[in-house]
Amino acid sequence: MKYLDEYRDSEACRKYALAIARITTRPWTIMEICGGQTHSIVKYGIDELLPKGITLVHGPGCPVCVTPVELIDKAIEIASNPKAIFCSFGDMLRVPGTKDDLLSVKARGGDVRIVYSPLDALKVAKDNPSREVVFFAVGFETTAPANAMAVFQAKASGVKNFSILVSHVLVPPAMEAILSSPGTLVQGFLAAGHVCTVMGYEEYGPIAKKYGVPIVVTGFEPLDIFQGIYMTVLQLEEGRAEVENQYSRSVKKEGNAPAQKIISDVFEVVPRKWRGVGEIPRSGLGLKKEFRDYDAELKFGVAGMKVEESTECISGVIRHGLKKPHQCPACGVRCTPEHPLGATMVSSEGACAAYYRYRKFADKDKAAREF
Ligand code: SF4
Numbered sequence: 001m002k003y004l005d006e007y008r009d010s011e012a013c014r015k016y017a018l019a020i021a022r023i024t025t026r027p028w029t030i031m032e033i034c035g036g037q038t039h040s041i042v043k044y045g046i047d048e049l050l051p052k053g054i055t056l057v058h059g060p061g062c063p064v065c066v067t068p069v070e071l072i073d074k075a076i077e078i079a080s081n082p083k084a085i086f087c088s089f090g091d092m093l094r095v096p097g098t099k100d101d102l103l104s105v106k107a108r109g110g111d112v113r114i115v116y117s118p119l120d121a122l123k124v125a126k127d128n129p130s131r132e133v134v135f136f137a138v139g140f141e142t143t144a145p146a147n148a149m150a151v152f153q154a155k156a157s158g159v160k161n162f163s164i165l166v167s168h169v170l171v172p173p174a175m176e177a178i179l180s181s182p183g184t185l186v187q188g189f190l191a192a193g194h195v196c197t198v199m200g201y202e203e204y205g206p207i208a209k210k211y212g213v214p215i216v217v218t219g220f221e222p223l224d225i226f227q228g229i230y231m232t233v234l235q236l237e238e239g240r241a242e243v244e245n246q247y248s249r250s251v252k253k254e255g256n257a258p259a260q261k262i263i264s265d266v267f268e269v270v271p272r273k274w275r276g277v278g279e280i281p282r283s284g285l286g287l288k289k290e291f292r293d294y295d296a297e298l299k300f301g302v303a304g305m306k307v308e309e310s311t312e313c314i315s316g317v318i319r320h321g322l323k324k325p326h327q328c329p330a331c332g333v334r335c336t337p338e339h340p341l342g343a344t345m346v347s348s349e350g351a352c353a354a355y356y357r358y359r360k361f362a363d364k365d366k367a368a369r370e371f
Contacts, residue, residue, distance in 0.1 A: 007221030016226035034192035035062030035349025057321030064347035118150035148266035173283035193247035200255025276316025313342035
């Protein structure tokens, strides 16, 4: 299959839905890791075509959604500094911190710029040698190579007025945290295809074995997701817990070696806080000692900042697969994309935003929401 439409072929999707129904003999709960997959599932109504016993729960894989409120407050503090030019991908600008967001800083006259790549931010630094340029380096293993490359190039070319505010998280420790959390419902995973394009999927073998869960590396189009669910359900029904690759047109078992090399040259594994979840050991990336001059937290003296998260937003529970967005009392009422209470309502990949956009909440549904 070469063209996008073929991955959205409704007849082929229907056949997969029937095939899943044929092999399903009991209820199973499967978590898709990535927000892009959640978006496709809700947009195309994939979950509504599955047999009743198959429940999809929505995992932690949206980088905007997992960035802790503490990092947003640090970004706001740095962006409010008149010496700084703060560069970020656009979707981070509306993520609420404890009191504010980056868009409000920009409205107050702060120099906050939307860029499309960390290398664009490096160019801003070269063009503005008298200013300090900071790039908000968020994301999973997918965005880490480009962020590492920007820091590597800054050092190699002697640019000293560039730094990154790092909020990189890693998928496998999050999967382990979900599987070992009390009351977890997750029995199988659709792993994130783009993360595996970079990292491969050798890391997942020990997780599948230790927790007895099938893990299927899966793409993002409707047919990818149907096939990934079929492969996962087949394993569950046959009592297998293996790692399989549905997304073979993009993912190799060993991943992308040059991308992994630049990550390990510049970053080291560190503990990281996840929004709504708390700290997970060895679940993030931080700059290695030799690149600390490019660490915005150290440069701007915000490393020690600590803040408490709001208790109203239950996105952490949603990302553990224990509840769905429509079960949040605030969803579509006090929390909307225009006035988000949590990051999962801001990002286009956030589960709450996907439910809000594609599953309209009628008033009677709001009243009936279980909680
Ligand atoms: S609907 Fe809003 S408040 Fe509720 S979990 Fe989602 S982001 Fe948080």
